[in-house]
Amino acid sequence: xxxxxxxxxxxxxxxxxxxxxxxxxxxxxxxxxxxxxxxxxxxxxxxxxxxxxxxxxxxxxxxxxxxxxxxxxxxxxxxxxxxxxxxxxxxxxxxxxxxxxxxxxxxxxxxxxxxxxxxxxxxxxxxxxxxxxxxxxxxxxxxxxxxxxx
Amino acid sequence: xxxxxxxxxxxxxxxxxxxxxxxxxxxxxxxxxxxxxxxxxxxxxxxxxxxxxxxxxxxxxxxxxxxxxxxxxxxxxxxxxxxxxxxxxxxxxxxxxxxxxxxxxxxxxxxxxxxxxxxxxxxxxxxxxxxxxxxxxxxxxxxxxxxxxxxxxxxxxxxxxx
Numbered sequence: 001x002x003x004x005x006x007x008x009x010x011x012x013x014x015x016x017x018x019x020x021x022x023x024x025x026x027x028x029x030x031x032x033x034x035x036x037x038x039x040x041x042x043x044x045x046x047x048x049x050x051x052x053x054x055x056x057x058x059x060x061x062x063x064x065x066x067x068x069x070x071x072x073x074x075x076x077x078x079x080x081x082x083x084x085x086x087x088x089x090x091x092x093x094x095x096x097x098x099x100x101x102x103x104x105x106x107x108x109x110x111x112x113x114x115x116x117x118x119x120x121x122x123x124x125x126x127x128x129x130x131x132x133x134x135x136x137x138x139x140x141x142x143x144x145x146x147x148x149x150x
Numbered sequence: 151x152x153x154x155x156x157x158x159x160x161x162x163x164x165x166x167x168x169x170x171x172x173x174x175x176x177x178x179x180x181x182x183x184x185x186x187x188x189x190x191x192x193x194x195x196x197x198x199x200x201x202x203x204x205x206x207x208x209x210x211x212x213x214x215x216x217x218x219x220x221x222x223x224x225x226x227x228x229x230x231x232x233x234x235x236x237x238x239x240x241x242x243x244x245x246x247x248x249x250x251x252x253x254x255x256x257x258x259x260x261x262x263x264x265x266x267x268x269x270x271x272x273x274x275x276x277x278x279x280x281x282x283x284x285x286x287x288x289x290x291x292x293x294x295x296x297x298x299x300x301x302x303x304x305x306x307x308x309x310x311x312x
Contacts (some may be wrong), residue, residue, distance in 0.1 A: 012214070014205035021190040023173055037172045044170050044207075055208040058193070064200040065153055065161075071250065073257075087175035089301045097300035100221065102292065104257065107221075108301070132258060140232075140249040142239030142261075 004052065007033055011043055012052065068115045069095075071136040073104040073123055074129075081105075085129050093121045104134065153201070160192060160216070161201075163289065205286065216266045219245075220273040222280060223259035225252075225290040227273075234287055238263050241283075243276045258290055270295070 004012065010033055019025045030040040047053045063069055076084045088094055088108060097108035113119050123134040133137075153161070159182055168174045170257060179189040196202040211219070231249060238261070239247040247263040263280060267273040277293060 012207065012209055016209065018204035018206055021174065021193055022312060023186065023207075030304075034213055039273070041170045041172065047207075050213070051210050052213045053207045054210050055167050056162050056170065056206070056207045058161075058196075059203040059208070060161060060165075061200055061203055065256065071262075075256075085300055091304065096302045098296040099297050099298040099300055100294040102294045104294075106300070107294070134252070134253045136250040136257075136262075138248045138250060142234065142235035142247040142249070 007035070008043060008047065008052075012047065015044065015053070015056065062111070066113070068110075068112050068118050069138070070110045070118045070122070071138070072108055072110055072125075073134045073136065074106045074125075074131050076106050076129075077106050080129075083131060084129050084131065088125055089126065091121055093117065100144070155205045156182075156200075157192060157196065160189065177225045182291075211266055215268045217268060218270050218273050218296050219264060220270070220277065220293040222263045222265050222293050223291060224261040224263070224276055224280070224284065224288065226261045226284060227287045227289065228260070230287045231233075234260065234284055237283055238280055241276075241279065243267065259292065 011029075014029055016034075020028070024037065026040055026140065030037045033040065035043070044053070044056060048056065074084070074088075079097050085097070085106070089097060091110075093110045093112050095109045095111040099105060100107050110118050110121050112121060114144065118135070118137075121134055126133050160178075163178055163182060169177050171177055171290065173186075175190050175193075176186045179186040182189065184192075193202060193205075197204070211217070235249060237250055238244060241263075245264045245266060247261070250258055250262055252258055252260050264272050265276050265280075267276055273293070277291075281288060283293070
């Protein structure tokens with residue numbers, strides 16, 4: 001855990017809210033925290049440098065730009081795990097892949113240009129591994145916005 | 151939303167983040183040969199359409215002590231899912247929450263909620279808040295912890311096309 005002072009904590013919390021599209025978007029927050037804009041930006045740069053903030057900028061929704069995504073899961077026998085993992089990860093459509101503590105022990109996201117690409121890739125993985133690929137596409141998102149309390 | 155070449159140039163310019171200067175939009179606009187008002191109008195349109203969710207900081211959960219995350223999954227009565235789903239999405243410790251199809255009989259769960267905490271104990275405590283919130287609508291649940299990252303690649307934006 002990185003040591004943060006109270007102003008850093010307030011900053012990390014406030015910077016998770018949407019930045020206005022104004023000419024001087026940091027000015028209201030700086031005023032609220034009793035800092036100059038430069039002092040505020042120095043702190044943000046330091047938080048970036050120490051890795052407390054991984055990024056500052058727009059959060060893009062890839063699905064809204066076109067493309068198709070699908071969470072998939074497989075029940076992979078322990079003695080075949082590495083072999084199946086290699087076969088799954090060899091597909092560039094596999095964006096990320098996690099081992100999880102469940103009978104369905106391999107969870108990955110397919111990212112394709114088209115919905116047909118999702119079905120084709122999942123079918124191909126089934127053919128290559130002889131194991132079913134469970135498909136859990138997003139039907140609805142209940143999203144308000146994540147805030148880490150610093 | 152249709153992304154044109156200018157939008158694409160804006161997205162590429164901002165993928166690594168916004169410049170940390172007092173007038174960041176003016177600086178980005180100048181680099182792209184746009185006026186600041188053109189740039190902010192396009193950013194506003196992208197927010198409106200959902201291409202941009204918000205312009206904000208991405209904190210590192212681990213650096214803030216949030217080292218445990220559990221994918222909590224729930225079998226919720228379909229009749230009340232639309233009522234309880236947004237309440238779960240609004241919980242401060244839930245990063246993502248989705249309705250997904252069941253895969254019976256192997257997988258009875260139709261609601262996913264990613265829960266973050268400083269330990270598994272804390273994740274379990276927070277999970278209990280979802281149990282309480284769901285009340286009678288809850289028919290079953292489980293928590294899947296990630297035990298290993300097997301692959302992780304970022305969003306790759308194709309250079310061409312529209």
